[in-house]
Amino acid sequence: xxxxxxxxxxxxxxxxxxxxxxxxxxxxxxxxxxxxxxxxxxxxxxxxxxxxxxxxxxxxxxxxxxxxxxxxxxxxxxxxxxxxxxxxxxxxxxxxxxxxxxxxxxxxxxxxxxxxxxxxxxxxxxxxxxxxxxxxxxxxxxxxxxxxxxxxxxxxxxxxxxxxxxxxxxxxxxxxxxxxxxxxxxxxxxxxxxxxxxxxxxxxxxxxxxxxxxxxxxxxxxxxxxxxxxxxxxxxxxxxxxxxxxxxxxxxxxxxxxxxxxxxxxxxxxxxxxxxxxxxxxxxxxxxxxxxxxxxxxxxxxxxxxxxxxxxxxxxxxxxxxxxxxxxxxxxxxxxxxxxxxxxxxxxxxxxxxxxxxxxxxxxxxxxxxxxxxxxxxxxxxxxxxxxxxxxxxxxxx
Amino acid sequence: xxxxxxxxxxxxxxxxxxxxxxxxxxxxxxxxxxxxxxxxxxxxxxxxxxxxxxxxxxxxxxxxxxxxxxxxxxxxxxxxxxxxxxxxxxxxxxxxxxxxxxxxxxxxxxxxxxxxxxxxxxxxxxxxxxxxxxxxxxxxxxxxxxxxxxxxxxxxxxxxxxxxxxxxxxxxxxxxxxxxxxxxxxxxxxx
Numbered sequence: 001x002x003x004x005x006x007x008x009x010x011x012x013x014x015x016x017x018x019x020x021x022x023x024x025x026x027x028x029x030x031x032x033x034x035x036x037x038x039x040x041x042x043x044x045x046x047x048x049x050x051x052x053x054x055x056x057x058x059x060x061x062x063x064x065x066x067x068x069x070x071x072x073x074x075x076x077x078x079x080x081x082x083x084x085x086x087x088x089x090x091x092x093x094x095x096x097x098x099x100x101x102x103x104x105x106x107x108x109x110x111x112x113x114x115x116x117x118x119x120x121x122x123x124x125x126x127x128x129x130x131x132x133x134x135x136x137x138x139x140x141x142x143x144x145x146x147x148x149x150x151x152x153x154x155x156x157x158x159x160x161x162x163x164x165x166x167x168x169x170x171x172x173x174x175x176x177x178x179x180x181x182x183x184x185x186x187x188x189x190x191x192x193x194x195x196x197x198x199x200x201x202x203x204x205x206x207x208x209x210x211x212x213x214x215x216x217x218x219x220x221x222x223x224x225x226x227x228x229x230x231x232x233x234x235x236x237x238x239x240x241x242x243x244x245x246x247x248x249x250x251x252x253x254x255x256x257x258x259x260x261x262x263x264x265x266x267x268x269x270x271x272x273x274x275x276x277x278x279x280x281x282x283x284x285x286x287x288x289x290x291x292x293x294x295x296x297x298x299x300x301x302x303x304x305x306x307x308x309x310x311x312x313x314x315x316x317x318x319x320x321x322x323x324x325x326x327x328x329x330x331x332x333x334x335x336x337x338x339x340x341x342x343x344x345x346x347x348x349x350x351x352x353x354x355x356x357x358x359x360x361x362x363x364x365x366x367x368x369x370x371x372x373x374x375x376x377x378x379x380x381x382x383x384x385x386x387x388x389x390x391x392x393x394x395x396x397x398x
Numbered sequence: 399x400x401x402x403x404x405x406x407x408x409x410x411x412x413x414x415x416x417x418x419x420x421x422x423x424x425x426x427x428x429x430x431x432x433x434x435x436x437x438x439x440x441x442x443x444x445x446x447x448x449x450x451x452x453x454x455x456x457x458x459x460x461x462x463x464x465x466x467x468x469x470x471x472x473x474x475x476x477x478x479x480x481x482x483x484x485x486x487x488x489x490x491x492x493x494x495x496x497x498x499x500x501x502x503x504x505x506x507x508x509x510x511x512x513x514x515x516x517x518x519x520x521x522x523x524x525x526x527x528x529x530x531x532x533x534x535x536x537x538x539x540x541x542x543x544x545x546x547x548x549x550x551x552x553x554x555x556x557x558x559x560x561x562x563x564x565x566x567x568x569x570x571x572x573x574x575x576x577x578x579x580x581x582x583x584x585x586x587x588x589x
Contacts, residue, residue, distance in 0.1 A: 006573050006574060006577050007576070008573070009566065009569035009570050009572070009573045010569075012569065012572065012573045012576065013569060016547070016548070025580070028583070028584070029577075029580055032529075032576065032579060032580055033548045035525075035526070035529060036544065036549055037548060037549060037551065039524070039525045039526060040444045040524070040525075040549045041444070041523070041525075042443075042444075043439045043440045043442075043443035044443075044453075044457060046457065047439065047443060047457045047460055047461060048436070048439060050461045050464075051435050051439050051460070051464045052436070054435065054461070054464050054465055054468050055430075055431050055432025055433075055435045055436070055464075056432060057468065376498075379498055379501065380498075381539075382501075383494060383497045383498070383501070383538060384539030384542065385537050385538070385539060386537060386538055
């Protein structure tokens with residue numbers, strides 16, 4: 001069928017708007033439009049009744065939907081973001097630890113490898129008071145930190161009770177050089193206080209480093225040790241663990257009294273009583289057991305008293321930046337700018353992570369949406385191309 | 399004295415008017431749904447009748463259109479579209495949904511009945527016999543644009559919005575449909 005001569009759409013708009021027709025075709029089109037408008041049938045009365053019924057229904061109450069779809073989706077997205085954020089943080093932390101460990105393992109400079117056994121290195125008595133005075137004079141500027149350290153010092157049990165004190169202290173330093181100096185200084189302080197260094201490990205790499213020193217300090221000097229070691233840098237952590245040994249010592253002392261009395265009684269029986277050979281052997285065996293027990297009890301008490309005489313102090317030195325301390329140090333516009341930059345950096349990392357992780361999902365979603373949309377359009381076009389939309393399309397001509 | 403006071407009062411009033419913030423634009427008053435439905439019932443029915451070419455179906459789809467419209471009446475924003483355009487858009491979606499589901503249903507049935515004789519129905523749109531015969535040669539999409547632009551007298555923008563196409567595409571579709579109809583009518587007249 002030949003295609004009809006199309007009238008220009010603009011001209012058609014003018015004709016529909018009531019323009020005077022020019023030519024027969026335009027007049028016919030205008031007449032056709034008039035005919036269509038005039039003869040269009042009204043809605044049947046039955047439909048009017050149905051629509052009136054619909055319109056007369058009471059207004060629908062706004063349904064209070066506690067969890068609307070959009071909010072649920074937003075919540076799910078938020079949870080996903082938080083999970084991704086948490087995952088990212090854990091990944092970053094794990095990455096830092098791994099890299100630090102591997103770097104330390106690869107390039108470890110034993111700056112001061114002092115491995116001394118506690119048993120083999122008895123405490124060398126120095127003059128702690130004079131040394132302490134000299135150090136205080138040299139570090140008068142750090143008096144504020146000293147007072148702050150005194151404030152944050154843990155409460156130790158009374159000295160008249162035997163107590164095993166384990167103390168862990170973390171100190172931050174500016175760089176590896178300061179760290180090495182601080183490690184040497186801490187050894188000196190320990191010896192000045194009458195203690196000794198049980199072991200040390202110092203790893204430095206470039207400007208970064210960390211050291212861990214196992215120190216034994218007389219229990220009556222541990223508070224001094226905390227203050228003086230704290231002056232080496234910025235204290236970023238402290239932990240104290242105390243175990244009371246006095247109760248066990250007292251219990252053993254009471255048992256020692258009992259055993260001594262028993263030994264005396266057995267010795268008296270051996271000396272005074274007229275015993276048979278079997279009885280004498282039996283008493284001697286008992287006596288030997290009691291003496292062994294007495295020796296064990298005295299050895300355990302000596303060990304506990306020795307343990308209680310010194311405190312085990314683990315000093316961890318590091319050059320890692322402490323975020324909280326950094327925030328305290330900086331203030332004003334520079335601090336705010338740093339915070340903003342840090343926040344933007346974190347946000348960028350998260351955005352990048354989400355982009356990498358979610359982009360395939362988003363891409364698949366977009367492709368599915370496009371495919372569905374295209375399919376809907378195709379179906380719609382097919383429907384609109386039919387003469388009667390409810391009827392199937394005509395079979396192709398052979 | 400009195401004149402000077404009056405001038406001063408007027409001046410003050412002008413200053414106040416100049417400084418006062420403009421009153422917020424009031425949304426157009428909304429009519430009741432029943433009133434709107436009765437007013438546009440004929441238009442919606444005519445549109446659907448032209449689109450479906452089926453009286454009973456057009457009636458059912460019209461009723462469904464108004465049910466849907468009633469449910470979403472609260473969400474209707476008069477600033478975005480006129481009531482008639484909004485109702486026609488709903489009617490179109492209702493009709494297309496129906497035809498899609500009908501198409502799926504028919505496909506399912508055809509799987510079990512290979513020989514399906516579908517009698518081509520002659521549309522009964524309520525026009526004169528010549529016009530009716532000419533309209534029967536048009537596709538649903540062509541009848542749809544005729545219904546919107548000519549029978550309902552929607553302007554090009556509103557019709558384009560209902561159809562989900564651009565203004566020029568809508569005009570082109572109308573020109574094609576009207577030209578085809580005119581040609582068919584002329585051919586019938588010659589015969």
